[in-house]
Amino acid sequence: MFSRWKSKKEEQRTVQFIEINAPLSGQAVDLSQVPDDTFAGGHMGSGIAIEPAEGKLYAPFDGKIAHIVKSGHALIIEHASGLQLLLHIGIDTVSLKGSGFQSHAATGDHVKAGQLLIEFDLEAIRAAGLATISPVIVTSMEETPPAVECLHGQVTAGKDLILKVAAQ
Template sequence: MFSKWRSKKEEQRTGHIIEIAAPISGQAVPLNEVPDETFAGGHMGKGLAIEPAEGKLLAPFDGKVAHIVKSGHALILEHASGLQLLLHIGIDTVSLKGSGFQSHVATGDTVKAGQILIEFDLEAIRSAGLSAISPVIVTSMEETPPEVECLYGQVTAGSDLVLKVATQ
C-alpha cells in the first residue's frame, strides 16, 4: 500500500533523475567504442558516444552554455540542477582549427531543448581522416559522481533519450 512512497532517507540518497535527449541523430554506442583512450576509458566522465547521421548538435535540455571550445568542436552545457554535460564532436577534431564547425551559441547563452548549438560538416571531418564519433559525457567534480544509465541504439536528436542521470 505504501510502496509508492519513498522514505526521506531514500529521497536524499537518490535525489532526482535528469533525462537527457540525444544531442545528435545517429547510433548511440558505449564509450569503449570511441577510438580515444581518454573518452573510452571513462577518464572524462560517464556517458556514451553517437556516430552521427547528420551534422547538427542540438541542446538536449534547457540550460546554459558554460563553456564553448574556441575551435567550435565541443562545449559544456549546464542544466539548472548544476549537472554539466560535455558535448564533443568527433575525435581529434581540434586539429581542424574550427574549419567545418559553425557555432550558433556563445559561452553564457541560455538555450532551449532542441535548439541548434553547432552545425558541423561530417564530410570535412571524415575526409581529414578523423572519426566523427561524438562523446556525450556527464562531467562531475563531485567526490561521488552521479549514477548514469546509458540507452544505446538508433537515436533522433531532440526526441530519443540517451542518458538518465541520478543526481544527489
C-alpha cells in the same frame, strides 16, 4: 502528533533523476567504442557516444552554455540542477582549428531543448582522416560521480532518451 524533521544531510541526499535526450541523430553506442582512451576509459566521465547521421548538434535540455571550446568542436551545457554535459564532436577534431564548425550559441547563452547549437561538416571531418563518433559525457567534480544509465541504439536528436542521470 509530531512530524519528523529532516536533517541537513538527509535533505542534501535527495536524488534527482535527469533524463537527457540525444543531442545528435545517429547510432548511440557504448563509450568503449570511441577510438580515444581518454573517452573510452571513462576518464572524462560517464556517458555515451553517438555516430552522427547529420552535422547538427542540438541542446539536449533547457540549460546554459557553460563553455564553448574556441575551435567550435565541443561545448559544456549546464542543467538547472548544476549537472554539466560535455558534447564533443568527433575525435581529435581540435586539429581542424574551427574549420567545418559553425557555432550558433555563445558561452553564457541560455538555450532551450532542441535548439541548434553547432553545425559541422561530417565530410570535412572524414576527409581529414578523423573519426566522427561524438562523446556525450556527464562531467562531475564530485568525489562520488552520479550514477548514469545509458540507452543505446538508433536515436533522433531531441526526441530519443540516451541518458538517465541520478544526480544529488
